[in-house]
Amino acid sequence: MTVELRMIRGHRLGAVDATPRLPIPPAWTVDAVCAQTDPEAFFPEKGGSTRAAKQICAGCPVRAECLAWALENGERVGIWGGTSYRERRRLHRQQQRQETAGEAAA
């Protein structure tokens, strides 16, 4: 591990780990069925069929985690958790309405 004092816009931020890091994939990706399939099915051309990817997702043990991650991160491209971006947008709006209703009832 490398440490350095990092200065950003004139402020010393102290010792930080300067080891380059790649993003750490979420733990659930270990069980992702799509990791063993053709990734192109999950990123169809505009207007292309999503059926093949959704069929794979239907049998995936981490579908719920995958969908939750995609919703949380606003993933705009591809099939995640068996849903297209349009479907995720709809789910996100439903979640927001439910949260708003819950806050109003409290």
Ligand code: SF4
């Ligand atoms: S639900 Fe679909 S996109 Fe998500 S990990 Fe499983 S196979 Fe991949």
